[in-house]
Amino acid sequence: MTVPTPVRRASVRKAPLSLADRLFSTGDDRRTARLIEDAIDGLEARLVVETRFSAGLVDAVARYLLDAGGKRVRPILAFLTAQLGQGITDEVVTAAASIELTHLASLYHDDVMDDADQRRGVPSAQYKWGNSVAILTGDLLFARASALLAQLGERAIRLQADTFERLCLGQLQETIGPGPDDDQVEHYLRVLSDKTGSLIAASAQLGVIFSGADSRYEQPVREFGEKVGIAFQLVDDVIDIAPSDDDSGKTPGTDIRAGVATLPVLYLRTEAETDAEAASLLARLTPEALAAAGEEGSNETIRLLREHAVTRRTNDEARRYAREAIAALDPLPSGTVKKTLVRFAETVVDRTN
Structure with missing residues (x-):
């Protein structure tokens, strides 16, 4: 390697x-x-x-x-x-x-x-x-x-x-x-x-x-930071299983291959209790199963997770936290700070890397 x-x-x-x-x-x-x-x-x-x-x-x-x-x-x-x-x-x-x-x-x-x-x-x-x-x-x-x-x-x-x-x-x-x-x-x-x-x-x-x-602004910005931080990590969960491109050379599903239970996997676990198709996909997502499937097979499994409803649900949850972060800013005065914090929350959930 x-x-x-x-x-x-400098770069x-x-x-x-x-x-x-x-x-x-x-x-x-x-x-x-x-x-x-x-x-x-x-x-x-x-x-x-x-x-x-x-x-x-x-x-x-x-x-x-x-x-x-x-x-x-x-x-x-x-x-x-x-x-x-x-x-x-x-x-x-x-x-x-x-x-x-x-x-x-x-x-x-x-x-x-x-x-x-x-x-x-x-x-x-x-x-x-x-x-x-x-x-x-x-x-x-x-x-x-x-x-x-x-x-x-x-x-x-x-x-x-x-x-x-x-x-x-x-x-x-x-x-x-x-x-x-x-x-x-x-x-x-x-x-x-x-x-x-x-x-x-x-x-x-x-x-x-x-x-x-003004000390009245402390709690609003603190709540904003808390919520936007969660949104940031949930978007990371989705980015982890995004397809690689020629520039990044990243392997899709790096966290999952390492055994990290990201939110899409946790949602899939819940569905697997009552859905045989979800249970089958979940079984293929263990680090051992992914390793045994080889590069082509494991990438196909990650693709199935990426296109599953649990990934859209994770995106929706990230956007919900971003909306709550923005709502927390209501007590702040209108102007550059408030507007930029709102844009920051929107940028967090719209990013792709």
Whole structure:
């Protein structure tokens, strides 16, 4: 297998701008976009500083996933909600840096948990340096994130601690799985809320808090972040089984082949209790059955799942969460922030990668 060459930072720097291009349209919107783009530039430099710990390999590993790119969605949301107050203050930038470091740290740990060999188009840290190095690097980044928020006072520390607790709880609940009396779909959605929604929610809330915006806006943007985070992951479940193209080279059903029970599979399990055709398809979707079927047979099985009603149902559920996220924004004043958050939710459920 050919190992991809790590992507240089300069070649991926435009990712936040391409997201902004989709979110901001009018003249006023574009002025806000330029403020956020400039803040992202400053954040990139700040993140390089905050991932320095000592000379040599430690810093190389700590900056590894940072250099591999990323859309910086969470800082963008913090910088956007900060427009409800005094704008992108120094405190907002510090909070955004902490949130992004927390997200990066979670990726190092996730790849160990999932035994992933790739992340952001490059070999994963645990694939290159082993589990111990990847875990300790994630711990270092979590520690640095906590140190940054400590500069902002007790409230920031408590918010970060609550968010970190939920991140860990979500991962633990995913690992343990639902109990015998738990609804599997409800359990799965709770995991998504903790693992993804909590950090996006915290990002939006920190932008409000440290820009000095009206405290009445905190709960609306927090609920928005929670709901849109779940929608994002449900769309990922559908994208996972989308057909590959010549450019991506991705294998359809990567998660399912690894034994991950995504929402389409969970819905199929429910239908399989009373439907023989669903039960037959479900039996073909085990990692063992997919491996035994070979490339052509397994791709055909993934296609059948992609065209099954459970996949449309997953898409519908993602759109429902996006609608609820948008509805949560009702208390916000009309203008660029509200309009752009709405567009963000719509972009999440319309994306194809």
